Amino acid sequence: MFSGTFYLLMIAIGLAAGGLSALAGLGEAAQFVVAGTTGVLTTYLLRQSRWGRASRPSTQRNPDINLDIGQxxxxxxxxxxxxxxxxxxxxxxxxxxxxxxxxxxxxxxxxxxxxxxxxxxxxxx
Known part of the structure; x- marks a missing residue:
């Protein structure tokens, strides 16, 4: 859920960019292109960052899965x-x-x- 929130934030940034393009006087089609491109680009950049990569420890070493670890x-x-x-x-x-x-x-x-x-x-x- 936490990482999903970041993806929704990236889409919201795209929509905000579309809104700014409307304030700049661009046409409706251009607004959609700006919003879509910005949303896709920011989502891609998030996915490539260290926050977008899921790091899962091995189940053999994960104390959340195996309660013997740490005993x-x-x-x-x-x-x-x-x-x-x-x-x-x-x-x-x-x-x-x-x-x-x-x-x-x-x-x-x-x-x-x-x-x-x-x-x-x-x-x-």
Whole structure:
């Protein structure tokens, strides 16, 4: 709805340009051309701007879709590879993978992403 409001604003700018062309004394056909061209051009420019592009985070990392993201879990020991482990979370054993840059030490971790049945975690604060 928010982005739709901006598109309606662009059409209103086109109509205002048509009104200004009427005040300038242009004919009816010219007013329609000015209003239509301005409306289409401003809508196109809005679409090309950063406000017109919809940025959707991956569903694997979106806490609005997956409520596990941002929750904490405890990893007691890491596997020999230093990047994976098994941890209990919500009453079940999960495969856990360490995100790049995180340290493989036992303790609390924050879930950053869910990939199938694997939790990608980062060091907690």
């Amino acid at each position: 904490t879990l405890v990893v007691h020991a890491w596997n020999a590879d230093g990047r994976t482990a098994r941890a209990d979370y919500r009453g079940a054993a999960w495969d856990v993978e360490l995100e790049p840059g995180a340290q493989p030490v036992p303790g609390k971790f924050i879930i950053r992403e869910v990939r199938g049945s694997r939790l990608v975690v980062g060091n907690g604060q």
